[in-house]
Amino acid sequence: MIPDDIKRYISDETTKELLKHLKQFPLDINKHFYCNKINQDNDIIYQADGVDSVSYYDSSTKISKDIPCIIISNTCDVDQGNIRDIDNHLLYTPVFRLSQFIEMLKKNGLSEPQIESKVSSIRKQKITSIFYLPEIQGKIEESIIFFDRIINCENKIIPRSNLNKTRLFRLSNTAYIMFIYKLFIHFCRSTIDTTREI
């Protein structure tokens, strides 16, 4: 007998679709990448939501700008409806344009085949530290995020009142599962043969 909390994940129609898409991966995954209705739960930031105009500080250039970012924090951790003794900070990382990334590789002398190979790996989600975001026409270009460029801010810094204007995208179930898999693999991939002797 399958308990109810398992059924919720394994048995409903949404999950059937999810499993179908995961089984097909990497084929057709980009067709099912984003939610069409991004402003449901309007005042809640979901994990992996894209949000525009978030202040980002770059330690290399020591410059801060308001830019599009993707939220790394767990949805519940930064839900302002959850009252906590200590407020969690919000973790996020910038959204970079893939076209500009390609341009940078060209300027730095990489050959066409080298660039093609890199970009193909990125689009197939094969680079551990990168999550690839397909284009949303009229909203975002093909983009990439880096899991090693995450920073944090106070949760209240991102106003929930105008999320209907600043939210850029929300990942579909399939893309979100891929996002947390990649997040997990990036941070928690273990090497069994690493010795940690006391």
Add this chain to the structure above:
Amino acid sequence: MENINLATLLMLASTPFTASSLNIEYDQLPFNNVFPEAVIHNGTSISTLPRDTKMGNDLNILFDFADKLREESTELDGEIVRMIDKNMWDLI
């Protein structure tokens, strides 16, 4: 058994460990109450649940997906990382 959810499955699916390599008793595995015959029958690996049941099939899709992502992953060259550091703001 209260806490098993997709996140737990993902965590298990994303690790290279098997029950035997971690020396876990089978009754500690989250699947045990759900699918005891599978875990006990297969013995050593939680990633080899039988595919001839819906549950085994569903879980194996998750495991296969995790395997594809994990096994095919590569790292970005250090040279490119340094380029990004220099050109960070041009990429936005």
